[in-house]
Amino acid sequence: MHVTTRTGTRSRTRLRLAGALAAALVAVGVAAGPAAQAGEGHGKPATLADLAERHGRYFGSATDNPELTDSAYTALLGSEFDMITPGNGMKWYATEPRQGVFDWSQGDEIVNLARKNHQRVRAHTLVWHSQLPGWLTDREWTAGELRAVLKKHIFAEARHYRGKVYSWDVVNEAFNEDGTYRDTVFYRTLGPDYIADALRWAHQADPHAKLYLNDYNIEAVGPKSDAYFALAKDLKARGVPLDGIGLQAHLALQYGYPTTLEDNLRRFSRLGLDTALTEVDVRMLLPADEAKLATQAQWYADMTKACLAVRRCVGITVWDYTDKYSWIPAFFPGQGAALPWDEQLAPKPAYFAIQEALGGR
Numbered sequence: 001m002h003v004t005t006r007t008g009t010r011s012r013t014r015l016r017l018a019g020a021l022a023a024a025l026v027a028v029g030v031a032a033g034p035a036a037q038a039g040e041g042h043g044k045p046a047t048l049a050d051l052a053e054r055h056g057r058y059f060g061s062a063t064d065n066p067e068l069t070d071s072a073y074t075a076l077l078g079s080e081f082d083m084i085t086p087g088n089g090m091k092w093y094a095t096e097p098r099q100g101v102f103d104w105s106q107g108d109e110i111v112n113l114a115r116k117n118h119q120r121v122r123a124h125t126l127v128w129h130s131q132l133p134g135w136l137t138d139r140e141w142t143a144g145e146l147r148a149v150l151k152k153h154i155f156a157e158a159r160h161y162r163g164k165v166y167s168w169d170v171v172n173e174a175f176n177e178d179g180t181y182r183d184t185v186f187y188r189t190l191g192p193d194y195i196a197d198a199l200r201w202a203h204q205a206d207p208h209a210k211l212y213l214n215d216y217n218i219e220a221v222g223p224k225s226d227a228y229f230a231l232a233k234d235l236k237a238r239g240v241p242l243d244g245i246g247l248q249a250h251l252a253l254q255y256g257y258p259t260t261l262e263d264n265l266r267r268f269s270r271l272g273l274d275t276a277l278t279e280v281d282v283r284m285l286l287p288a289d290e291a292k293l294a295t296q297a298q299w300y301a302d303m304t305k306a307c308l309a310v311r312r313c314v315g316i317t318v319w320d321y322t323d324k325y326s327w328i329p330a331f332f333p334g335q336g337a338a339l340p341w342d343e344q345l346a347p348k349p350a351y352f353a354i355q356e357a358l359g360g361r
């Protein structure tokens with residue numbers, strides 16, 4: 001039974017080597033799953049972050065604390081992206097649940113996870129009319145009182161995360177659709193300059209963080225994005241520290257693609273500001289079908305290309321990466337399937353479209 005021909009032994013050895021090599025490749029993910037198709041035939045497959053970095057951009061995802069017990073989820077979160085945004089953990093209700101009593105546990109968990117995975121953090125958000133703690137919304141404030149409350153909150157939070165985050169969405173959703181100021185407790189009580197004050201306080205508390213104003217429905221040129229353009233110009237002229245404008249980009253197939261996105265990004269860039277797509281998802285009326293998923297993929301690719309075409313568009317963040325943890329179904333009943341990975345964490349056409357738009361395969 002030991003009598004084998006030279007050729008026979010060699011081919012069996014080759015087979016064994018081929019098997020071992022295949023196993024090794026599977027182990028590093030080259031021959032297995034979606035990532036394999038992102039690869040360039042050697043080494044580790046390129047992630048969306050790798051591809052974005054070749055253009056000097058980042059590719060990020062939001063995440064939320066409850067999901068972090070899902071190990072299949074955290075594996076992709078930790079490998080595919082280079083920027084992380086806490087979806088809720090840094091909001092006012094979470095960080096100052098009682099007046100003057102701060103709780104950094106949720107934000108810290110995400111910042112620590114990001115650090116472990118060598119990812120940066122887009123921090124979100126210091127001033128917003130939504131998800132405020134009850135103690136703040138349940139009573140009336142004089143201007144003097146609210147100004148002190150706002151300043152204390154911004155200082156405490158921005159200082160706590162000083163040096164640990166790349167950027168802050170300092171003020172979120174300050175305008176109405178028609179470009180007038182949104183009637184929030186801050187605007188009503190303090191007037192429009194609460195925005196400049198918030199930016200100045202955030203800058204004092206964390207001088208290196210990039211400071212953003214962030215909103216939805218400002219992807220296209222229109223009354224709402226015009227309001228941001230005018231405000232940004234005014235703030236810059238007054239020397240108020242503002243680094244960028246965040247375009248949330250919560251798109252919906254039934255409302256059409258914002259075709260002026262690239263022009264819009266470019267006008268902010270020319271003003272000397274960074275821009276970023278900060279909360280991207282593309283929802284659709286359920287059920288999803290092949291045609292809708294194909295259109296969605298095209299929109300993701302178009303957004304990616306628009307960002308790459310404008311020098312100061314610094315990166316793209318999806319508002320979580322998998323339909324399993326998307327906020328859409330709960331907030332827009334009957335809609336969903338908004339993200340590049342499906343509920344089983346399998347990549348959808350949108351994922352491959354982004355990959356291609358970034359110059360992968």
Ligand code: XIL
Pocket residue numbers: 087088172248279327
């Ligand atoms: C959403 C979160 O994803 C949900 O989990 C939460 O219940 C509501 O807020 N614009 C924003 C985000 O700036 O903070 C919102 O996040 C989505 C819309």
